[in-house]
Amino acid sequence: DQQVKQNSPSLSVQEGRISILNCDYTNSMFDYFLWYKKYPAEGPTFLISISSIKDKNEDGRFTVFLNKSAKHLSLHIVPSQPGDSAVYFCAAMPGGGADGLTFGKGTHLIIQP
Amino acid sequence: DAGVTQSPTHLIKTRGQQVTLRCSPKSGHDTVSWYQQALGQGPQFIFQYYEEEERQRGNFPDRFSGHQFPNYSSELNVNALLLGDSALYLCASSFKWTLYEQYFGPGTRLTVT
Numbered sequence: 001d002q003q004v005k006q007n008s009p010s011l012s013v014q015e016g017r018i019s020i021l022n023c024d025y026t027n028s029m030f031d032y033f034l035w036y037k038k039y040p041a042e043g044p045t046f047l048i049s050i051s052s053i054k055d056k057n058e059d060g061r062f063t064v065f066l067n068k069s070a071k072h073l074s075l076h077i078v079p080s081q082p083g084d085s086a087v088y089f090c091a092a093m094p095g096g097g098a099d100g101l102t103f104g105k106g107t108h109l110i111i112q113p
Numbered sequence: 114d115a116g117v118t119q120s121p122t123h124l125i126k127t128r129g130q131q132v133t134l135r136c137s138p139k140s141g142h143d144t145v146s147w148y149q150q151a152l153g154q155g156p157q158f159i160f161q162y163y164e165e166e167e168r169q170r171g172n173f174p175d176r177f178s179g180h181q182f183p184n185y186s187s188e189l190n191v192n193a194l195l196l197g198d199s200a201l202y203l204c205a206s207s208f209k210w211t212l213y214e215q216y217f218g219p220g221t222r223l224t225v226t
Contacts, residue, residue: 032213043217089155093213100146103155
């Protein structure tokens with residue numbers, strides 16, 4: 001039973017446009033949500049996080065939106081750049097850090113020139 | 114400032130053997146978590162160590178065990194290796210009070226033949 005779901009295995013976006021990656025979760029106990037970016041042969045790199053008391057968090061070109069009632073979050077990348085091509089993982093954690101991070105299966109973002 | 118380091122990078126073992134993987138956390142971090150990432154999947158939480166004790170454990174059998182040393186570095190041991198244990202093993206470090214910000218190492222690729 002997947003508690004964190006990324007339903008798009010891949011996404012192709014033109015350079016300069018907005019990339020929107022989506023994530024759904026089922027566990028109401030999740031309190032923190034994170035996005036990681038992963039290149040081949042490297043570990044995941046932390047991008048941005050949001051706690052359940054917020055509905056938006058921005059960091060440069062990256063913005064994460066959280067809709068608790070829909071149990072849905074999204075990552076917006078504006079503008080998309082070639083270096084953004086990677087696999088993006090959505091992850092969630094209950095308050096207190098119990099049970100570690102629960103990850104989705106990832107979305108492969110491809111930025112087209 | 115060194116990030117999270119892991120050794121070895123790659124490892125090939127035979128079914129039934131035992132393996133030890135090592136992790137050094139990011140400078141100043143006191144908590145280490147281990148994850149297993151199978152091909153095409155997101156990382157899965159194995160366990161977490163703080164103050165040299167296992168604090169949380171995911172859904173993994175007792176063949177998976179670990180240790181944390183006084184300098185916060187950690188080892189992951191897997192006994193009686195199965196073909197299904199072939200995966201990328203990731204170590205993540207954090208502060209105990211900010212478990213929602215976990216920084217990952219590059220991983221150890223384990224192949225069981």
